[in-house]
Amino acid sequence: MSAKDTLYATGLPHTDFVFDDKVVAVFPDMINRSVPGYATIIAMIGTLAAQYAQPGTRCYDLGCSLGAASLSMRRSIKVADCEIVGVDNSEAMVRSCREAFAKDTGSIPVTVECGDILDTPIENASVVVMNFTLQFIDPKARDGLVKKIFVGLRPGGMLILSEKVRFEDPALNELFIDMHHRFKEQQGYSRLEISRKRAALEKVLVPETLSQHKSRLQEAGFFSYDIWFQCFNFASMVAIKSP
Ligand code: GEK
DSSP: OOOOOTTTSOOOOOOOOOOOOHHHHHHHHHHHHHHHHHHHHHHHHHHHHHOOOOOEEEEEEOOTTTTTHHHHHHHHSSSSSSSSEESOOOOOHHHHHHHHHHHHOSSOOOOEESSOOOOOOOSSEEEEEEEEEESSSSSHHHHHHHHHHHHHHEEEEEEEEEEEOOSSSSHHHHHHHHHHHHHHHHHOOHHHHHHHHHHTTTTTTOOHHHHHHHHHHHHHSSSSSEEEEEEETEEEEEEEOOO
């Protein structure tokens, strides 16, 4: 486990959230204590990838951070001749992620690229993972990105898309935000830390509703898609390209 996340425990001046060295140093602790169900989602990404990875193809992890989803896929995929491609635009994340894979003994080749996923070609993919990454992309660029993923997937391939979401019903939206904050309190964050982090993420993380995500998947060309995991305002979806 990484160092404990206390980044918002002290009264730093307000700045928008960035994935820098300070965040990287505490990232596993931060994401596990902030995203309800994160460990389950990571484990099940491996289970889904084991089912959907096709021989001779690539499995992409877009916005890979420290490579948790890539590692889960590497441990679970059994088909021959697969390659895992992780991409992240934070140099600090990519440096640390490469170090983690240098120590890992899995046999599937893994490449970790430093770059913007909006510029990354997606080719010959059987599995594409965006685990809490699309929410950080400019909303205007999201349709094009999901379409690019659809085109780059082989027939029968799968997109796994996890996101923080919002709800159309204002009362439910407030309830789930509140429940998420209680979850964070149970994980040891103070109310002050929670509100400071919320302010730092406000302009950076733009959540959409589940219906917006579903419409985008449909528009991109996906035929089968649905939610396989949800806890409060955190959800993970699968979308399958027709065989
Ligand atoms: C996990 N998937 O542990 N291009 C590339 N990377 C980006 C971009 C972009 N345009 N925008 C943001 N990122 C991981 C967790 S974290 C989620 C993903 C979170 C990267 C950013 O640098 C960060 O590493 C990641 O997306 C989002 O399964 O922290 O809530």
